[in-house]
Amino acid sequence: MGSPAYEIARAKYAELGVDTEEAMRRLATVPISLHCWQGDDVGGFENEDGLTGGGIQATGNYPGKARNPDELRADLDKAYSLIPGKHRLNLHASYLETGGKTVDRTEVQPEHFSRWIDWAKAAGLGIDFNQTFFSHPKANDGFSIASQDSCIREFWVEHGILCRQIGAHIGRELGKTCITNLWIPDGYKDIPVSRKLHREILRRSLDEMYAERFDPEIHLDCVECKLFGIGSESYVVGSHEFYMGYAMANRDRNVLLCLDAGHFHPTEVISDKISSVLCYLDEILLHVSRGVRWDSDHVVILSDELRAISEEIVRGDYLDRVHVGLDFFDASINRVAAWTIGTRCMIKSLLIALLEPISQLRTAETAGDFTTRLALLEELKTMPYGLVWDEYCSRQSVPVGMAWMESVRNYERGVLSARGS
Ligand code: RNT
Numbered sequence: 001m002g003s004p005a006y007e008i009a010r011a012k013y014a015e016l017g018v019d020t021e022e023a024m025r026r027l028a029t030v031p032i033s034l035h036c037w038q039g040d041d042v043g044g045f046e047n048e049d050g051l052t053g054g055g056i057q058a059t060g061n062y063p064g065k066a067r068n069p070d071e072l073r074a075d076l077d078k079a080y081s082l083i084p085g086k087h088r089l090n091l092h093a094s095y096l097e098t099g100g101k102t103v104d105r106t107e108v109q110p111e112h113f114s115r116w117i118d119w120a121k122a123a124g125l126g127i128d129f130n131q132t133f134f135s136h137p138k139a140n141d142g143f144s145i146a147s148q149d150s151c152i153r154e155f156w157v158e159h160g161i162l163c164r165q166i167g168a169h170i171g172r173e174l175g176k177t178c179i180t181n182l183w184i185p186d187g188y189k190d191i192p193v194s195r196k197l198h199r200e201i202l203r204r205s206l207d208e209m210y211a212e213r214f215d216p217e218i219h220l221d222c223v224e225c226k227l228f229g230i231g232s233e234s235y236v237v238g239s240h241e242f243y244m245g246y247a248m249a250n251r252d253r254n255v256l257l258c259l260d261a262g263h264f265h266p267t268e269v270i271s272d273k274i275s276s277v278l279c280y281l282d283e284i285l286l287h288v289s290r291g292v293r294w295d296s297d298h299v300v301i302l303s304d305e306l307r308a309i310s311e312e313i314v315r316g317d318y319l320d321r322v323h324v325g326l327d328f329f330d331a332s333i334n335r336v337a338a339w340t341i342g343t344r345c346m347i348k349s350l351l352i353a354l355l356e357p358i359s360q361l362r363t364a365e366t367a368g369d370f371t372t373r374l375a376l377l378e379e380l381k382t383m384p385y386g387l388v389w390d391e392y393c394s395r396q397s398v399p400v401g402m403a404w405m406e407s408v409r410n411y412e413r414g415v416l417s418a419r420g421s
Pocket residue numbers: 037042056092130183224226260287295327
């Protein structure tokens with residue numbers, strides 16, 4: 001038995017043939033990969049300066065950002081304690097721990113991530129990994145593995161190779177598949193004349209990077225496309241067509257495609273791309289984000305597009321083929337709250353999708369009864385999914401409703417405010 005409010009919702013959904021208990025059971029099996037970089041504005045722990053250039057920008061100066069890995073882990077622990085379910089961590093190579101030693105990108109080793117691994121083991125979390133091809137003097141001219149300069153290119157290919165080994169190590173240690181995702185900033189601010197050149201270089205670099213094979217149970221690779229970036233407005237080497245082609249051509253090497261919700265033209269949506277790319281690929285990764293006019297990486301909210309993404313995953317029966325990662329960074333609000341809001345919204349949207357009377361909707365559509373389809377879809381928008389969500393939070397032992405915010409405020413007063421700004 002649930003709360004009286006939940007029992008009313010359960011009965012209402014049952015009238016539509018929807019089993020709320022089954023929806024909650026399924027929801028509990030879906031891990032979301034929380035990106036470490038919301039906690040410190042994509043700074044990382046290589047040096048004091050944090051984020052420097054490279055087509056990524058976090059704006060805002062809300063006090064209390066994590067200054068070291070221990071603080072970041074404490075903040076993540078706080079966020080996980082407010083998010084229902086068992087999830088994952090999405091870690092960037094620049095979040096390494098070297099005990100004060102300077103370790104360049106071509107010197108990264110599994111040992112630099114051992115504390116993250118121990119922490120994840122203790123908490124039962126899986127980890128995903130990312131090469132860091134930005135915020136580095138060797139990326140200052142806007143190119144990494146697609147550079148014409150062979151020194152630059154080889155440097156970054158080496159970083160890519162080492163990170164895959166670290167990803168495989170993580171997967172092995174945790175007994176949970178690690179996805180190592182690649183995003184590069186490479187591109188031109190203004191119109192190039194050699195679009196072809198860098199794409200051919202990128203293809204060669206990827207082939208070199210992905211030469212070593214790993215057990216797919218332990219490690220998967222992934223490539224993230226983009227339409228444009230800051231400083232690469234006119235041309236991005238790793239475009240959608242490029243990586244889609246690469247992932248398809250390298251399916252037997254377990255190269256996944258990553259679709260970031262902020263990486264397309266503002267009128268394009270990734271919800272419409274999922275069922276297309278999954279005709280050709282076994283699995284994909286999502287970077288769920290929220291672009292506002294451009295790839296602004298705003299905190300994920302329960303928008304129409306977020307709901308559409310989750311509906312596509314559930315309706316297409318893709319829950320086991322779509323890996324859900326988050327990618328946003330807002331430095332203008334409490335960072336633990338940003339994680340909590342974004343991740344709770346992601347999970348809530350999946351719940352709403354799981355609460356659809358999908359067979360009724362399909363029957364109407366198949367019969368050409370588009371009137372019923374539209375009427376039912378509209379009725380669903382005011383169904384009491386919030387009550388099922390509250391029940392889910394309560395059963396998963398996390399705060400119900402706005403109560404999580406009080407917990408974040410206490411944490412801010414007790415922990416974050418002591419950090420200064
Ligand atoms: C950049 C990509 C990429 C990054 C992270 C930090 O546009 O979205 O995923 O956000 O690597």
